[in-house]
Amino acid sequence: MGQTLRGLAARLRPAGLQGGRHAGPPAEPLPDGASFTAASYTGPAGTRAYKLYVPANRGDGLRPLVVMLxxxxxxxxxFAAGTRMNALAERHGVFVAYPEQPATANAQRCWNWFKPEDQRRGHGEPDLLAGITRRIMRDHPVDPDRVYIAGLSAGGAAAAIMGAAYPDLYAAVGVHSGLPAGAAHDLPSALAAMRQGSRALPDTPRTDRRPPTIIFHGDRDTVVHPQNGDRVAAQAIAAASGLGTEVQHGxxxxxxxxxxxxxxxxAGRTLCEQWTIHGAGHAWAGGSPAGSYTDPQGPDATMEMMRFFLDHRLSAAAD
Incomplete structure (x- = not known):
């Protein structure tokens, strides 16, 4: 098992981090009235630290929240530096939360998307992430109809799990270079899913609603097989019928x-939007070199995710 764990860690280690952790970019100046502060949440499943970006441009009404894994x-x-999510959030007046996975929970700070206890509503890491989300909603003027979650790689797999487990909390989900919910149940099956893609659509909690999902995956990704992006898309539309499909190239x-x-x-609502980026590997599309694990040549995943998120409201899904 130790060898398997090292193998998984090596495959999940971001490019550009050879020999150790990324030193971290210098903090960018915040707009007057904005803040980017550390906090923590404790629940039955444990404690997780997180950082919260509060935009200066937030007006008097309720604002959206994006949770980034x-x-x-x-x-x-x-992650904030590489995705530039805070700058875009400032433009749109959006809160952004960044939960942090500690080395005590996973040696490589990966979210444990492959453990059964971390794939269920009300248990493990999903309970902690939902708790962080609800704490921010309680303490800040967050619009409960406009709460979203997104992630990269292991964080993308965790975001897919959160969408499946909490469709009543998140209005839409973003999965970048990730895997579908339920793709693995232990380390060996995680490695298999990463290398080969999921051979069948994984079982997920039965629900009448699947959050609208936007997906980004490079077709040259050698860490998480591109077929996983297809499986995330299939999972997102599995409960829907009568869908129209359009393919665009750009x-x-x-x-x-x-x-x-x-x-x-x-009704014309987009339930799933899947971007396949040609020639791209395992990195955040259009990201900044100030952060790790980014591909500045890609289309701007941050901008497209924000656009997709703000087009969806939780109440509209019930109409």
Whole structure:
């Protein structure tokens, strides 16, 4: 088992981190009136630290919240710098939370998406992440109809789990270079899913609602097989019927080409948006080199995720 754990850690270790953890970028100046502060949450499953970005541009009404789950070996500061999510959140007046996975929970600071006890509502890490989300909703003027969750790699797999386990909490989900909920049940099956992709659609909690999902995956990803992106998409639309499908192709100047597949319901709402980035590996598309695990040449995943999120409200899903 020790050899298997080391193998999983090596495959999940972000590019650019050879020989140790990323030193972390210098803190960028905050806009006047904004804050980026550390806090912690304790619940029945334990304690997790997190950082919260509070925008200066928040007005008087209720604002959206995005929960961001970092990849292995990353930290909240590193992930914030690499994704540039705080800068975009400032533009739109959005709160952003970055829960932190400690080395005491996973030696490589990966979210434990492959453990059964961390895949269930009300248990383990899902309970902690939902607790952080609800704490922020209680303490800040957050719109309960506009709460979202996203992640990269192991964080993307954890975000998929959260969407499946808490469709009543999150209005939409973003999965970047991740795996579908239920893709593994231990370390060996995690390695198999990462290398080969999920051979069958994993079982997930039965629910009448699947949160709308936006997916990004490089077709040259050698850490998490690109087929996993297809499985995340299949899971997102499994409970829907009568969907229309449209495939678009694009390439911005100086950026990688991509294929973008939209799955829309009869009312015209996009339930799943899947981006396949051609020539890209295992890294956040369009990210900043100030953080680890980024591909500045990709389309801007942060901007596209924010656009997708703000197009969806929890109450609208019940209409």
């Amino acid at each position: 970092h990849g292995c070996t990353q930290s909240p500061d590193d 390439e911005a100047p100086g950026r990688r080409a991509y294929s973008r597949t939209l799955h829309t319901d009869p």
